[in-house]
Amino acid sequence: MMRVDDFDYVLPEKQIAKYPPVERGDTRLMLLDRHTGALEHSRYSFLDTFLREGDLLVLNDTRVVRARLFAAKPTGAKIELMLLEKHEDDQNLVLYRGRVKKGERLEVYGHTLLVTALVDQGIARIELVGGGDVSGFFNNFGGVPIPPYLKRSAEEVDRDRYQTVFAAFPGSVAAPTASLNMTQELLHKLRREGVDVATLTLHVGLGTFLPIRVELFEEHHMHREFYSIPAESVEKIRRVKRRGGRVVAVGTTVTRALEHGAEALARFSGVSALTGEADIFIYPGYRFRSVDALLTNFHAPRSTVLMLTAAFAGAGHLRQAYATALEKDYAFLSYGDSMFISGNY
Numbered sequence: 001m002m003r004v005d006d007f008d009y010v011l012p013e014k015q016i017a018k019y020p021p022v023e024r025g026d027t028r029l030m031l032l033d034r035h036t037g038a039l040e041h042s043r044y045s046f047l048d049t050f051l052r053e054g055d056l057l058v059l060n061d062t063r064v065v066r067a068r069l070f071a072a073k074p075t076g077a078k079i080e081l082m083l084l085e086k087h088e089d090d091q092n093l094v095l096y097r098g099r100v101k102k103g104e105r106l107e108v109y110g111h112t113l114l115v116t117a118l119v120d121q122g123i124a125r126i127e128l129v130g131g132g133d134v135s136g137f138f139n140n141f142g143g144v145p146i147p148p149y150l151k152r153s154a155e156e157v158d159r160d161r162y163q164t165v166f167a168a169f170p171g172s173v174a175a176p177t178a179s180l181n182m183t184q185e186l187l188h189k190l191r192r193e194g195v196d197v198a199t200l201t202l203h204v205g206l207g208t209f210l211p212i213r214v215e216l217f218e219e220h221h222m223h224r225e226f227y228s229i230p231a232e233s234v235e236k237i238r239r240v241k242r243r244g245g246r247v248v249a250v251g252t253t254v255t256r257a258l259e260h261g262a263e264a265l266a267r268f269s270g271v272s273a274l275t276g277e278a279d280i281f282i283y284p285g286y287r288f289r290s291v292d293a294l295l296t297n298f299h300a301p302r303s304t305v306l307m308l309t310a311a312f313a314g315a316g317h318l319r320q321a322y323a324t325a326l327e328k329d330y331a332f333l334s335y336g337d338s339m340f341i342s343g344n345y
Contacts, residue, residue, distance in 0.1 A: 005302075010301075011326075016331075017333060017335035019157065026045070026181075027331070028331070028337040029042045029043055029044045029046065030321060032313055032317060044181045048193055050342070052194075054240065054245035056237065057250060058258065061164070061166050064144070064162060064204075065142070065173065068145045068154070069083075071106035071113060073100070074104075081096055082145060082173060092135075094124055096122060144159055149333060150334075161180065162175050163175065166182070166184075169201045174204045178338060196236060200258075202225055202253045224278065225256065225277070226275070226276075227260070227277075229258075231268075231270060234268050248293040249294050258290035262290045283304075292343070294309070294341045294342075296338065297339070298325055298332040298338075309339075
């Protein structure tokens with residue numbers, strides 16, 4: 001039986017991409033055959049070489065909000081606040097670093113935030129004193145929420161590059177990183193070659209990238225992430241399935257949305273979007289129902305996204321692929337290189 005520590009590995013600091021490449025899309029691409037474990041090496045910009053007419057590329061068009069703020073308590077102590085992703089039924093939640101209590105007032109740029117509730121360990125609900133939109137306030141005054149493992153403050157380059165070129169709907173506090181190297185030029189090339197493109201929106205939360213701190217899969221409580229799949233995208237997915245094409249998920253966020261909504265996708269006949277709260281935890285042994293190929297980055301040890309990727313690729317195949325990536329100096333994590341996993345190219 002597999003355990004969480006089977007997905008631990010040593011990731012050298014030097015192989016974590018601290019900055020995006022100078023040119024968007026100028027990164028490497030490893031190709032993995034999920035049936036045989038065969039590996040090839042290419043470039044992200046050559047992705048069109050490995051897709052074919054009749055395939056459907058599915059993108060996550062969420063937009064990363066400026067979610068990080070530093071506030072001051074009445075004592076003068078600094079508190080770091082990270083606005084959490086949007087949900088259908090729970091808004092204005094922040095992850096805080098420091099000590100706060102219910103009813104406490106925090107000062108930020110001449111404005112006051114009130115802590116209205118302590119929801120969970122390290123998570124509070126806040127509101128703007130005098131009224132106002134909390135997410136809009138963060139977007140006006142906050143910083144880009146680049147991942148903590150980059151071990152640096154956000155810089156001007158991150159405003160543009162920690163965002164996809166097709167980002168549309170604000171709500172994420174982390175980027176759908178498999179798409180950070182996607183360019184409009186590559187999308188135009190794919191469309192010319194008969195690859196259709198569909199979008200969905202899944203607002204990415206911090207929990208996606210956090211390491212699992214339990215040893216048994218059954219003990220892990222998966223975070224929820226709101227998603228919305230437009231009716232047009234649903235119809236494209238159903239059509240490509242009927243015609244024998246491949247649904248190519250760009251990223252684990254797209255994969256979670258499509259797999260969580262797999263049953264609803266099969267019977268959906270509405271005109272409004274298919275929505276849900278994805279809390280699906282995918283690890284080896286899972287049988288995929290919607291996704292036929294996966295474009296994804298190289299993930300952190302013990303992360304849920306690493307386990308999802310292992311479930312799709314096969315744990316043994318992925319372990320060998322990661323060993324090769326480390327040996328050949330691939331760049332890991334959000335700003336790094338990518339992997340395309342399919343049954344055949």
